[in-house]
């Protein structure tokens with residue numbers, strides 16, 4: 001990291017604060033004098049996740065030995081707990097300096113819309129990030145010409161993880177279509193094997209988005225989010241019926257399992273399949289498991305050739321207690337060294353396009369190839385395609401569906417959610 005650029009950025013940040021203050025438009029909770037520490041908020045505490053963060057913190061500590069890193073991570077996969085805690089803090093005018101926010105509607109529709117994060121255009125310019133971040137990502141973190149976050153990775157949501165031994169022992173091939181998947185799961189069920197490992201509610205939402213994609217195809221899936229696919233259509237009914245059917249193959253204790261617990265059922269040979277983002281690979285590797293032997297992977301049924309993505313990114317809070325230290329953190333998060341340390345451990349590929357491929361394992365190398373060649377669509381569960389209020393409505397409808405399995409009621413609730421919070425307004 002070039003310390004001169006950091007010094008310059010610090011001056012720019014301080015200058016912009018001074019200008020804001022002079023203009024009388026000081027953000028709520030105006031920055032206090034820098035305490036030379038940065039509080040970074042995320043939900044990376046669990047298996048596979050904390051290790052990735054730690055690897056990036058190590059780079060940060062080496063680059064900025066005088067700045068204390070305060071790890072304010074709150075446990076709970078997909079940020080279900082952390083985001084509630086963050087919302088409370090933001091409401092109370094007590095923001096962490098920087099937090100994890102998904103590129104896409106989560107960022108734009110929540111934090112930008114709420115005036116809670118600062119534009120980072122100057123940092124992008126100083127670091128030359130526009131040359132190394134994917135062009136397709138920039139619009140998902142921008143509003144009105146301002147860029148609002150620093151993406152650290154690209155994750156894939158539509159991955160079907162499987163236990164190769166369990167499949168081989170039962171004469172089951174890796175399924176490519178929904179029908180093949182159901183046939184495979186019938187065979188496994190008849191043999192007394194749990195076909196599908198599922199966890200707590202957000203993992204069911206994750207499963208739902210992959211079944212919508214796998215049943216509808218990429219174009220119609222995209223149309224759900226821009227209003228060109230009718231949520232009331234027979235195709236969506238078929239997708240929801242597939243989803244209802246998929247859930248019949250799941251373990252009965254799903255509600256009490258974290259995503260790691262569910263993934264572990266597959267690794268331990270207690271279940272055959274698990275649909276989860278590729279942070280699961282970071283977890284498998286942390287457990288010392290070997291790719292292609294202990295676990296295998298494929299695109300979720302029906303979604304071959306499509307990469308359903310999400311991107312973790314970090315932001316600068318309006319009213320950050322220490323904007324200089326926060327800028328230092330963001331500088332590392334966007335750097336080649338930071339991303340090369342973080343991603344091979346986290347189970348994601350770099351957001352940057354210039355990372356050294358040889359640092360990554362065989363799964364992530366295949367993800368890089370797919371990211372470069374597949375049709376790319378966005379994830380619902382992880383913030384890309386729908387704003388928070390729409391996602392919450394979908395999640396509420398899902399909660400009821402999990403309890404009553406009524407596809408008609410579920411579909412009507414999804415139609416209503418698009419009408420109240422989505423593009424069907």
Ligand code: GAL
Nearest residue numbers: 049076077078079279312382
């Ligand atoms: C996602 C996040 C991933 C991973 C996952 C499970 O929302 O983008 O990085 O942390 O949740 O916790």
